């Protein structure tokens with residue numbers, strides 16, 4: 001499940017991207033995301049950690065503008081939340097749990113409504129009689 005890992009860069013990765021933006025912002029703006037990708041020296045084209053980091057930096061108000069428009073600027077320091085490996089690992093763990101819940105949902109032979117109600121902490125739901133699981137047992 002590489003995509004979960006790439007959605008959750010560690011603190012060192014955030015720090016390295018931030019440092020490149022800080023020291024080579026002109027190169028990043030003129031050569032684009034590929035320049036940033038090369039500086040981070042990873043080979044897998046599907047690895048989208050750079051995009052994740054840029055998105056998070058934008059969400060935390062650290063950057064403004066965009067590389068696509070060649071007007072990316074740093075407006076703030078790297079926030080503590082993105083330098084806290086314990087916190088980032090916890091998010092990775094939670095994302096893995098959510099993924100597992102989705103996988104289990106598809107594998108489940110329990111009524112979909114019951115599964116979802118249980119997942120969100122509302123037990124005691126009765127079979128809906130309309131979902132694929134309920135209908136599977138009615139038809140046969």
Ligand SMILES: [Zn+2]
Nearest residue numbers: 111128131134
């Ligand atoms: Zn059902």
